[in-house]
Amino acid sequence: MEKTNFIDYIRIFAKSGHGGAGSRHFARTKYNAQAGPDGGDGGRGGHIILKGNQQLWTLLHLRYYKNVLAENGENGSKNNCTGRTGNDVIIEVPLGTVARDEETGEMEAEILEDGQEIIWLPGGRGGLGNSNFATPTNQVPDHAQPGEPGVEGWKSLELKVLADVGLVGFPNAGKSTLLSAITAARPKIADYAFTTLTPQLGMIEYRDGRSFCMADLPGIIEGAAEGKGLGHRFLRHIERNSALLFLIPADSDDHMKEFNILVSELEQYNPDLLQKDFMIAISKSDMLDDELKAAISQELPGNVPHIFISSVTNKGLSELKDQLWEILNK
Template sequence: MTEGNFVDYIKIHAESGKGGGGSVHLHREKFITKGGPDGGDGGRGGHIIVRGDKNMWTLFHLKFKKHFRADHGGHGSASRSSGADGSDAVIPVPLGTIVRDADTDEILFEITEDQEEVILLPGGKGGLGNWNFKSSTNQTPRYAQPGIEGQEGWYRLELKLLADVGLVGFPNAGKSTLLSVITSAKPKIADYAFTTLKPNLGIVEYRDYQSFVMADIPGIIEGAAEGKGLGHRFLRHIERNSTLLFLVPADSDDIKKEYEILLNELKKHNPELLDKDKLLAISKSDMLDDELKEEIKQDLPEGIEALFISSVAQQGITELKDKLWKMLN
């Protein structure tokens, strides 16, 4: 999937179908000149349905089709025949999609299971035909109900990536390099901030054909929780990961301070993020000798396990996989 094809935020307009009208009809056939009312009911209008699809990773398919309209219900007819129901309009979305009302910003629901279906807008109910209104005092009603109008509105779809491990770090911490080494993902890699502008997902192959999903979330900068840089859009993806892997480069001026800033940004965005399992990896540590490593260990943050790794020199990668697998299971 190329970077341009990753879309995690889209606005759509949806309109459900109108119910069909009931029929006003009086039964007539040979030898029966004055049969009773037999007008059938109208069919219901089509629903607008949102359906989860585990094979999708992005909302890109909705980028050029933003209007969804379901069909109207058919009208009732003679011999108590009901009108056909209108066809539903189905909007397929990746798992982890949140649907919000675009006007009020309220979260309506969230899709997390494959083939899970939620009716975003129900279709209008069909009207009753005149045979429903027959009574002892009114034996030939010449009226029926019209169908109920459908509903419409603007909605925002937001995708929060479902991954097992989320990579958290400042731009340039080596997240894309780690992802390219540990998985088969091919993220864009260069030595400047914000090379990664879209989250990258990769599958980490583990022993005995097992695997887990890792997401490289674009670099956080100080103030991201307030929406600075690429702030909010990326922090939302971190909410979905069960384990957070913090990446701080070995050449950082102050590893402990850098970790605390990252932690603080997550806390400001959503304090519940701090309850997740956390692991700290010191990247680019092929430039360190044993003496330097011991020195760095003295100043590492407390309350989190730390590993020294190097993606380029493939140091500590197996140990990192083992550790993550253990945390996930």
């Protein structure tokens, strides 16, 4: 198993604070033993808050943070004193983090901006003290409200990589080699399937100091939409990419079939992915002559731009950057 500090999924038990109970108290003074109700309200329970932090790129810091418990609010007291609010728990997460309820799978929060704060699990409201229930006809109310309970349950945090371009292809298509050739990233490269087990990010330097981000994603296989291979762990990262670069090796037995399988897996997982901009790059094309390139071009769909590249000889990489920049900024 590849050793990595990239953690993109965390399961935790989260519990917000209970609200404090309102006080049921009656004032007694030196000159008036029945001065009336003066029970204060209970304090609010602590929230569990998600906060975006652009300095984070993984959920590694939460790996051993399995129980997230916010503080309960304090009970109200005499002299109309309100109980102290329970301390909130702030969980800092990288941009692109999605929070879900583990039981229902429902998305509960999504962090996309630095400094963005979302109350994930609200604390329970504090109960009202008996002083709130005094009326002209009931001047000595003998009841107060209990505090509301907090929210608890097993939750999950999953990170979807934020990148401009996502590399899509079968294992050993040359995605990691391409990323290392055009960025400063150094992903693991080897001659066997699933070398890349977690997304690798790299910044592509373009002209005039401009740049864009490319993600080398774990290889897809047929049946990934049903969970085969790395399955959904791979596919969820594609949802964040503005454009998708399909990498198909020149020595593939059937280039069009390979492209159709990749597109089909994306469609089965989420049909909205087909609305993204596509581009095809034929890798390892240093082994092709002009006649073979023309034959492969005839196989590929006419509505998707394609380019022949070689990450070893750097052939076509400048043109690839130009076309990707044009797609991202059209």
